Amino acid sequence: MSYAGIVVNNEALSMDRIFTYGIPQNLTVSVGQRVKVSFGQGNKRIDGFVMRVTDEAPEGVSRLKEIQSVYPETYFDEEQVAFIEVLREKYLASYLDVIKLLIPRGILSGMKYKTSEKLYFVKEAEGRYDKDQYRSILSYVKANQGKLIKADLSKAGFSVSSVNTLLKHGFLSVMSENEYRYNIEEYEEYKARNLNEEQLHAVEKIKSAPGTYLLHGITGSGKTEVFLELIRQNIEKGYDSIVLLPEISLTPQMIERFKGRFGKDITIFHSRLSDGERYDEWHRVKSGKVKIAIGARSALFLPFQNLRLVVIDEEHESTYKSEMNPKYNAREVAELMMEKQDGQLVLASATPSVESFHRAEKKEIELITLQNRATRSVLPSMEIVDMRDELMSGNRSIFSRTLLEKMKERLERKEQIILFLNRRGFSTFVSCRSCGYVFKCENCDISMTHHRDNSLMCHQCGARKYLPKTCPACQSKYIKQFGTGTEKVEESVRKFFPDARVMRMDRDTTRQKNSYELMYNDFKNNECDILIGTQMISKGLDFKDVTLVGVLAADLSLNMPDYRASEKTFQLITQVAGRAGRGDKPGEVIIQSYSPDNFAITSAQSHDYKGFYRREVEMRQALNNPPFSRLFYLVFTSEKEDLLIKNIQSIGGVLRKHLTKYDNMILLGPSPCIISKIKNNYRWQVLIKGEIHDEAALEIRNLIQQEMKPVYKDIKVSMDLNPNSMM
DNA sequence: AGCACGCCGACT
DNA sequence: GTCGGCGTGCTC
Numbered sequence: 016m017s018y019a020g021i022v023v024n025n026e027a028l029s030m031d032r033i034f035t036y037g038i039p040q041n042l043t044v045s046v047g048q049r050v051k052v053s054f055g056q057g058n059k060r061i062d063g064f065v066m067r068v069t070d071e072a073p074e075g076v077s078r079l080k081e082i083q084s085v086y087p088e089t090y091f092d093e094e095q096v097a098f099i100e101v102l103r104e105k106y107l108a109s110y111l112d113v114i115k116l117l118i119p120r121g122i123l124s125g126m127k128y129k130t131s132e133k134l135y136f137v138k139e140a141e142g143r144y145d146k147d148q149y150r151s152i153l154s155y156v157k158a159n160q161g162k163l164i165k166a167d168l169s170k171a172g173f174s175v176s177s178v179n180t181l182l183k184h185g186f187l188s189v190m191s192e193n194e195y196r197y198n199i200e201e202y203e204e205y206k207a208r209n210l211n212e213e214q215l216h217a218v219e220k221i222k223s224a225p226g227t228y229l230l231h232g233i234t235g236s237g238k239t240e241v242f243l244e245l246i247r248q249n250i251e252k253g254y255d256s257i258v259l260l261p262e263i264s265l266t267p268q269m270i271e272r273f274k275g276r277f278g279k280d281i282t283i284f285h286s287r288l289s290d291g292e293r294y295d296e297w298h299r300v301k302s303g304k305v306k307i308a309i310g311a312r313s314a315l316f317l318p319f320q321n322l323r324l325v326v327i328d329e330e331h332e333s334t335y336k337s338e339m340n341p342k343y344n345a346r347e348v349a350e351l352m353m354e355k356q357d358g359q360l361v362l363a364s365a366t367p368s369v370e371s372f373h374r375a376e377k378k379e380i381e382l383i384t385l386q387n388r389a390t391r392s393v394l395p396s397m398e399i400v401d402m403r404d405e406l407m408s409g410n411r412s413i414f415s416r417t418l419l420e421k422m423k424e425r426l427e428r429k430e431q432i433i434l435f436l437n438r439r440g441f442s443t444f445v446s447c448r449s450c451g452y453v454f455k456c457e458n459c460d461i462s463m464t465h466h467r468d469n470s471l472m473c474h475q476c477g478a479r480k481y482l483p484k485t486c487p488a489c490q491s492k493y494i495k496q497f498g499t500g501t502e503k504v505e506e507s508v509r510k511f512f513p514d515a516r517v518m519r520m521d522r523d524t525t526r527q528k529n530s531y532e533l534m535y536n537d538f539k540n541n542e543c544d545i546l547i548g549t550q551m552i553s554k555g556l557d558f559k560d561v562t563l564v565g566v567l568a569a570d571l572s573l574n575m576p577d578y579r580a581s582e583k584t585f586q587l588i589t590q591v592a593g594r595a596g597r598g599d600k601p602g603e604v605i606i607q608s609y610s611p612d613n614f615a616i617t618s619a620q621s622h623d624y625k626g627f628y629r630r631e632v633e634m635r636q637a638l639n640n641p642p643f644s645r646l647f648y649l650v651f652t653s654e655k656e657d658l659l660i661k662n663i664q665s666i667g668g669v670l671r672k673h674l675t676k677y678d679n680m681i682l683l684g685p686s687p688c689i690i691s692k693i694k695n696n697y698r699w700q701v702l703i704k705g706e707i708h709d710e711a712a713l714e715i716r717n718l719i720q721q722e723m724k725p726v727y728k729d730i731k732v733s734m735d736l737n738p739n740s741m742m
Numbered sequence: 743a744g745c746a747c748g749c750c751g752a753c754t
Numbered sequence: 755g756t757c758g759g760c761g762t763g764c765t766c
Contacts, residue, residue: 020766021766023765025743025765027744027765028743029764029765030743032766033766034766036766037766052766054765054766055743055744055745055746055765056744056745056746056747056764056765057744057745057746057765059744059745073766076766078766079766080766
């Protein structure tokens with residue numbers, strides 16, 4: 016008898032292991048297949064996935080059960096089992112979590128192909144069927160062999176019962192065909208452009224050897240053309256390619272470009288697809304019909320057979336890190352995949368992450384630079400406006416006088432304006448309106464958060480102090496809590512320029528399926544003068560008439576309680592500035608700030624990535640932040656606040672003791688999370704910082720699971736290595 | 743997670 | 755005696 020090692024579809028923590036089932040004589044079972052088994056005392060019928068098949072009987076198993084049935088499809092092969100194991104350990108996830116990445120969503124709920132019954136002509140009318148109505152149907156079907164279904168004939172005015180008669184007597188036949196639900200919209204051909212010398216050099220370099228490359232190209236330097244050429248060459252060799260983009264960059268414009276170049280042998284894979292569409296795209300890849308995938312992070316797991324190229328555009332974007340289990344980072348996973356395949360991973364950005372650039376400096380990955388704009392347009396001129404001066408001169412509005420003046424000018428000249436305000440979800444900080452002083456934690460270099468009892472608290476280490484009545488730096492009384500959103504901007508713009516056509520683009524206004532495209536087209540067709548938006552407008556948009564970009568509050572991202580606040584600010588300003596002056600007319604950017612001397616802002620102003628990077632990396636090193644350390648972020652949640660606090664304190668003690676066995680690993684907290692309660696669940700956090708290698712993280716995970724066993728029903732734990740955000 | 747087993751108190 | 759309430763432990 017053969018045996019199968021099976022991961023069962025049960026989310027429970029203690030079920031995360033491999034169970035052995037017997038394979039009955041009448042079934043053929045192989046690795047990667049989905050099977051039905053009975054499980055537990057109740058013999059509940061559940062699905063499982065085959066991880067291995069052996070002839071050796073399992074040891075120490077008293078009651079061996081047999082597999083009941085097998086599904087036809089195979090979701091992974093033996094090689095990928097090792098990959099599943101690696102991801103499971105690296106991201107502290109379960110088998111099931113990882114397997115779910117590899118199978119299209121909707122599979123577990125039994126998704127099926129959508130089939131359609133296509134009609135075929137068989138023979139000419141004869142005998143008592145030789146009548147006009149039959150002959151016309153037959154000739155119509157003959158002319159459209161295999162293209163029509165009954166509904167089409169009905170629409171064309173034929174009688175469906177006559178069609179049925181012809182089918183019944185063998186004049187017509189039907190064949191059911193799988194119908195793919197992918198997007199078959201029309202697209203214009205996007206011709207290959209001649210690459211300039213820099214671009215050619217980049218292509219040559221990348222294709223010369225397998226490995227990871229960091230493609231650092233200023234905005235407008237034509238990185239996309241480099242990808243397109245690499246993909247073309249890859250296809251020529253019969254290999255597959257994946258291009259990952261942040262969700263917000265999957266603009267119609269970008270999709271047009273890829274489809275226009277490579278036709279329909281491409282899949283666009285993102286979160287807006289329905290389960291059915293996702294299922295179909297997955298099968299198109301699986302069956303080898305598709306050689307290229309463009310998509311968000313999850314596209315990385317499409318079942319390509321010969322994947323040799325992965326491009327991660329805007330590699331600095333945080334969306335490549337999953338917030339859900341497994342909390343994987345697409346950059347790391349892609350690298351693992353390409354190492355195994357001897358393929359190439361291209362990380363591309365105008366503003367590379369500090370982490371990636373640091374790796375390039377250490378020669379772990381190869382740096383390739385594109386220094387010139389591909390088109391003849393020049394980089395926009397950048398001006399910083401000190402908002403403290405505005406306040407002193409009695410201007411309390413969101414707009415500086417300079418910006419207002421420039422806006423007026425553009426409106427008169429019928430040029431377009433983009434106003435950017437990075438009001439992302441949660442953010443509160445306290446700052447002095449007169450001198451720009453921001454209350455920060457002395458230990459952590461992050462902004463302190465204002466609490467209702469009028470205290471300031473550091474949510475990283477738990478330090479607390481009272482909010483003084485006057486600014487510690489300049490004694491002014493103008494201490495204010497900040498918070499302005501795009502809606503308020505829209506209102507102000509309408510007040511200042513009642514005749515201007517204004518559009519606001521953020522998560523609230525683009526919720527509906529086509530709203531993004533509609534707004535995009537309106538703006539493109541000059542049916543709008545001023546576009547106000549969040550991150551969403553910071554990248555990918557290419558409008559030739561935009562000559563002014565206003566960054567309303569550069570400080571918003573700068574004062575986030577996050578060690579990457581400066582990095583994010585530099586990236587955002589640079590990206591959004593890149594929207595200006597893409598056509599013939601030169602662009603101008605106004606950056607409004609209360610801390611105009613901050614190096615993140617001044618470096619962005621002078622288009623100086625290297626300068627920014629140098630300063631930032633020094634600070635990271637001084638504070639032992641990544642990339643010089645790793646962070647391990649643990650969040651404990653419970654509805655029972657007192658139970659949570661009691662347990663978190665003891666966990667804190669146990670952890671602190673455990674960490675003494677490592678050098679250079681410190682524990683911050685326990686402290687309440689920045690968002691201290693979500694949906695009636697109280698949240699406390701612990702942050703471990705230091706040289707946390709994967710094994711140490713696993714050990715810590717196991718220790719915590721052990722410690723939390725008695726209260727596992729009441730307290731949930733989330734663990735994230737190298738988290739994106741710590742809220 | 744879900745189910746069975748088993749130990750204990752309350753009640754016919 | 756016996757019904758059921760929940761704590762404990764196992765699931766190939």
